[in-house]
Structures are given as C-alpha cells and as structure tokens.
Amino acid sequence: MALKHGILGLLTYGEMTGYELMKTFNSSLAYFWHVRTSQIYLELDNLAKSGLVEFRKEIQESRPNKKNFKITNKGREEFKDWFKNSNMDKMLNIKNEFLMMIFFLNELPKNEAINFIKQYKEECKSGLADLEKAKNTIVEFKSFYHVENDSDIYWSLTVKHGEFMYEASMKWADYAMKIIKNKT
Amino acid sequence: MALKHGILGLLTYGEMTGYELMKTFNSSLAYFWHVRTSQIYLELDNLAKSGLVEFRKEIQESRPNKKNFKITNKGREEFKDWFKNSNMDKMLNIKNEFLMMIFFLNELPKNEAINFIKQYKEECKSGLADLEKAKNTIVEFKSFYHVENDSDIYWSLTVKHGEFMYEASMKWADYAMKIIKNKT
C-alpha cells in the first residue's frame, strides 16, 4: 500500500496531475520508488473511487488537458492511519535479484565473476550520481509547491540513506573482488 | 524470473523437495529472498511443465509423501542463460516502504519520528543476528548436499553484503536521529 500512500502524501503538498506525480516519484523519490504512468493512473482512479482524492479538469490550448488531483479530508485521515498501522518487520524484507546471482556466481569463471562485481560497482557509482540530481529536484519541489514546514529534512534523509547504501555497496564490491581474486 | 532461477540453481546442488527448497530460501538466502510455500509449489509445477525439472515420488510411512525434484539438462541450460541475459540496471531498482515513510515523516511529531528510526535500528540489529544463523545454515547445506566446489565463497559474500548494509543502515539511523533532534 506504499504507492497509494505515497500519492496521498505528495498531494498533501498541493494539487498535482498524474504526470506530475510520476515525475516526482521518478526524480525526488527515485532512489526507493519507481513508478510507471500506467500504474499511477490506475491508482488515481481507485483513489478517486474511494473518495480519497478528487480532481478538477483543466482545459489547455497548446497542451493536452489535465486532471488536477487534490486530497480530500478522507484521504488525509487515510494517510495519517498509514503511520499508525505500520509495522517495521514487514517493510524491511527485500528481494534482490543481484544477490541471487551472487549466490550462484560460482557458475561463472573467475574473471567473469570479477567483471560482474565490477559492473555492479559502476552501477552504484551512477546511483550516487543520480542522488545528486534528486537533491536538486527536492529543492525545486519545495519552492514550487511552497512547502512551508521542514519536510525537506526528511526528504534529504532518504537521499542520505541512499548515499550510505551505495558507499557501503562499493566497499563490499571491493571486498568481494579481493576474495574472488584470492580464490584458487 | 529470479525465483525460477533460484530454484534451478539450488537443484544443481542436489535433489530437493518443495519443502526443503522453501527451508533453504528462508534460512540461507533469507537476507535477500523470502518465499511462501504456495509460490514454491506453483513454480515447481511450472518448471515441471516446461521440462526444466522432473520429480521422483517417495512414499513415506511416518511422514507425508514427498516429491524429490531434480534439474534436467534443459533446466541447466536455462540456468546458464540466466547469467548471459542479465542486465545490471534492472536488478538494482528497489522499492522500500520504510523510506517512503521517512520521506513523509514530518507528519509525525519529533519524538515519534525519533522513535520510528529507533525501531528501524533495532530491526537492523535483529537482521544482523539472523545473518549469523544464515552463516550456520550455509555450512550445513554444503555438507548435507556434499557440495565439492567452492560455491560457499559466494554464499558467504551474500551474507557479507547483508552485514555491510545493516551496519551502514545503523550508522544512517544514528545520523538521522541526530538531525531530527537538532531540528526546531
């Protein structure tokens, strides 16, 4: 139910279209949540049907028409309840296909195994670079939606989490390559 | 397709029942992949229908009857292809509900926000403890299935990855709590 509550959460900062929501997810929140337009529009439909959001049609001349979504009071309640009914252990259990491959990496010859880890390290590097972009979009988002409170402290903390993870991942990659090189 | 290839991969070490596969996932591979029995049995059905695995029925007296699955040649080919057709960027994009909550944590009063991070840190601590168990089950698995090669180097690397991640997460949690405490 995280996407649902993510949408509701973003709408607490102001009216947004499906397209804008998608953009925000795939920039500011990109490190921990990607979305597809198809999913966003379906979810917005569901939210509207449940009365958690409502929309205002806006006819545009030189652009396609929009639906500006805003959160309802019922939506705000639902969003608050999300924090009350959360439980930590469920949230942390991950699925990581990369590690599934590492588990079976003996299938590859040594040099290819090392190369595989090297690629991973490169990917982490580019992940770190993307976090820099996220930092910028966060600043833009705050001023664009005139967010007065210090929510951005928390937005930055998610980015910081990414930095910690990517840096640790790269250290792990170095460790892993060393181990593989030393094996018979 | 990671579960499918995970099952095929485990079966390269020897014959296993659905139940044993489930046990192995939820112990040795638990850090990065949890499964439910329902999913395992469905996937085994599919794999059998595709001719990637086959099974041998074993009638037991004081226990329910079993199906001992083994990988076919076709299954081995499919498993090898998994490494060839993989691409890194797809594998690394994560969904993290915990970070979704962090993003919106301004919704909670300061003390509750700090408590939330504290709970996370505790969860990481217990994750680290579980990794110790995983280390043991890996050793048992190797001797039980008489694995002669040094695959276990890679198994251990997945555990090490977990250690790096949990430790970095806990450092992040400390950093986050400090930031929140200092905010107005």
Add this chain to the structure above:
DNA sequence: ATCTGCATGTAACACGTTACATGATTTT
C-alpha cells in the same frame, strides 16, 4: 527532420501475498 516533453489511458501478463485446507509426528 527527429526527438523529447506533456498528458492521458487500456489490456494482458507476471509475480507475490493471504487465506484456506489437511493430518500425523515430534518437541517443548
């Protein structure tokens, strides 16, 4: 001239979870 951005959606499929169902044996 081609690509990117804006803006909306539908349909089919793949993957994963929840809940249900059974039943003997062994451990606490």
Add this chain to the structure above:
DNA sequence: AAAATCATGTAACGTGTTACATGCAGAT
C-alpha cells in the same frame, strides 16, 4: 496440552511490468 515440523496444495487477491495507443508543441 500446545506448538512446531514435515509435506503437500488451491483460490482469490494485490501489486507491478510490458506493450500498446494517441497527438500536439517545442527544442535540437
């Protein structure tokens, strides 16, 4: 006496991906 282990499965549901469809405006 209660709970965990062994061992199999079905059905319904929820979530996410892939592929398809449209079409103008502005930038390269």
